[in-house]
Amino acid sequence: MKRLENKVAIITGAAGGMGEAEALLFAREGANVLATDIQYDKMKRWVDDARKTGLSIECISHDVTSEDDWKKVVEQAISSYGKINILVNNAGVFPAGSNTENTDKTGWEKVLAINLTGPFIGVKAALPYLKIHGGSIVNVSSIAGLVGGNGPAYSASKAGLTLLTKDLAVEFAKDKIRANSLHPGGVLTPMTEFFVAVPGAEELIKATSPQGRLADPMELAYAALFLASDESSFMTGAELVVDGGMIAR
Numbered sequence: 001m002k003r004l005e006n007k008v009a010i011i012t013g014a015a016g017g018m019g020e021a022e023a024l025l026f027a028r029e030g031a032n033v034l035a036t037d038i039q040y041d042k043m044k045r046w047v048d049d050a051r052k053t054g055l056s057i058e059c060i061s062h063d064v065t066s067e068d069d070w071k072k073v074v075e076q077a078i079s080s081y082g083k084i085n086i087l088v089n090n091a092g093v094f095p096a097g098s099n100t101e102n103t104d105k106t107g108w109e110k111v112l113a114i115n116l117t118g119p120f121i122g123v124k125a126a127l128p129y130l131k132i133h134g135g136s137i138v139n140v141s142s143i144a145g146l147v148g149g150n151g152p153a154y155s156a157s158k159a160g161l162t163l164l165t166k167d168l169a170v171e172f173a174k175d176k177i178r179a180n181s182l183h184p185g186g187v188l189t190p191m192t193e194f195f196v197a198v199p200g201a202e203e204l205i206k207a208t209s210p211q212g213r214l215a216d217p218m219e220l221a222y223a224a225l226f227l228a229s230d231e232s233s234f235m236t237g238a239e240l241v242v243d244g245g246m247i248a249r
Contacts, residue, residue, distance in 0.1 A: 001030075002028075002029045002030030003029040003030065003225060003229045003231065004026055004029040004030045004031035004086070004225070004228065004229055005029075005030035005031075006030065007026075007030070007031045007032070007085040007086055007228075008031065008032045008033075008034075008077060008081040008082070008083050008084050008085050008086065009023075009026050009031045009032070009033050009034070009085065009086035009087075009088060009228065010033075010034045010036065010073060010074075010077055010084060010086070010087050010088065010122075010126065011023045011026065011033060011034070011035050011036065011088040011090055012036045012037070012062065012064055012088065012089055012090050012091040012118070012122065013036075013037055013064075013090040013091030013092060013140075014035035014036060014037050014043055014059070014090065015037035015038075015039035015040075015042040015043040016039075016042065016043075016046075016189065016190045017187070017189030017190055017217050018090055018140065018184070018187060018189060018217045018220045018221065018224075019035070019037065019088075019090040019091070020035075020043075020046060020217070021217035021218045021220065021221035022088055022090060022220075022221040022224050022225070023035040023047075023050075023057060024046075024050060024055070024057075024221075025218065025221040025222065025224075025225055026086075026221075026225065026228065027050065027055040027056055027057050028055065029225060029229075031056070031086070032056045032057075032080070032081040033055075033056065033057045033058070034057075034058050034059070034060065034073065034076060034077045034080065034081070035047055035057055035058070035059040035060075036059065036060050036061075036062035036064075036073055036091075037059075037061070037062060037091065038061065038062060038063050038064075038091075040059070040060075040061035043059050044059055047059040058076070058080055060072065060073055060076050062091075064089075064091045064114060064118030064119075064121070064122065065113045065114060065117060065118050065121070066121075067121055067125070070121050070122055070124075070125040071125060073122075073125070074125045074126055074129065077129075078129065083129060083132065083133060084126050084129040084130055084135065085130070085133060085134075085135040085136070086135055086136050086137075086138070086228045087122060087123065087126045087130065087135070087136075087137050087138070088138045088140065088224060088228065089118065089119035089122055089123075089137070089138070089139045089140060089161075090138075090140045090224075091114065091118060092114060092115045092140065092142075092157075093110070093111055093114045093115065094151075094154055095107060095111060095151060095153060095154060097151075098151035098152065098153060098154065099151060099152070100152050103151070103152055103153055107153060108152070108153045110153075111153035111154055111157050112153060112156065112157045112160070114157075115154070115157035115158060115160075115161060116157045116160045116161050116164070119139055119161060119164065120164060123137060123168060127172075127177075130172075130175070130177050131172075131175045131177065133176075134175065134176030134177055134178075135176075135177055135178070136177075136178045136179075136180075136227060136228045136229075136232075137165070137168060137177065137178065137179040137180070138179075138180060138181075138182055138224050138227045138228055139161050139162075139164070139165045139179065139180070139181045139182070140181075140182050140184070140220075140224070141158045141159075141161045141162045141165070141181040141182065141183050141239075142154075142158040142183055142184060143183050143184070143185050143241065143243050143246060143247050144158045144159075145158030145159045145160075145161060145162040145181070145183060145239075146159075146162070146183060146239065146241070146247060147247050161181065162181050162183075162239060165179045165180060165181040165237065166179075166181075166237045169236040169237030169238075170237065173236060178232070178233075178235065178236040179236055179237065180227045180232070180235055180236060180237065180238045180239075180240060181238070181239050181240070182220065182223055182224055182227060182240050182242065183239055183240065183241045183242065183243065184215065184220050184242055184243060185209065185215065185241075185242070185243025185244055185246040185247070186205060186209065186214040186215065186243075186244070186246070187214055187215045187216075187217055187219075187220055188214040188215065188216060188217065189217055208246055208249075209243075209244045209245065209246050210244060210245035210246070210248065210249070211244035211245060212244075213244065214244075215242065215243075215244060219242065220242055223240055223242045226240075227240060
């Protein structure tokens with residue numbers, strides 16, 4: 001039996017990187033997937049290819065900061081698949097090179113809106129359906145949600161998401177809803193490709209990561225799969241770090 005047989009999953013930020021990898025893996029493991037992203041055309045290209053192979057994936061344009069968009073996403077999931085079992089809040093933004101002095105209020109609010117308020121709105125929208133059968137919420141945080149040095153807005157948003165996850169875990173355990181946070185280190189995604197091309201980046205990665213490399217998105221997808229599946233049935237409010245040992249030093 002596939003690990004997500006008969007499950008329905010909403011996965012945000014699925015135009016590429018970890019979100020695309022998660023959506024493909026979840027579908028291969030038997031889930032009916034609704035992939036969402038504000039970059040709809042980019043997402044639709046790979047979704048169309050995946051559907052030709054028989055995978056059960058649909059996609060919808062989605063601004064995670066919009067309550068109206070979240071309502072449409074949930075309505076589409078129910079219309080297409082009849083239920084919601086899994087919510088993966090993967091969408092996020094990382095303002096490269098930011099620090100306290102060069103971060104203005106507008107930039108601060110944008111990062112928190114996408115990385116923290118978006119998942120909160122999404123959970124609120126999906127809750128009535130998650131409560132029916134129970135389910136799993138996977139909030140993709142970061143090692144920046146556990147240690148400093150990653151820019152004020154990004155660190156604050158990911159730390160907030162970590163604690164939001166714990167609060168959800170406590171509040172909704174009675175409804176058989178689990179909530180866990182996933183904490184990637186460096187992952188080779190469209191959001192980090194710019195960094196890899198910078199002179200000296202390879203040396204920096206080797207110096208900061210015991211494994212000396214960035215993760216492939218599929219390595220994070222497998223971690224998300226574990227948290228989404230019944231294999232992690234006694235895990236809630238937990239922090240799953242997948243960082244190649246970066247914060248073990």
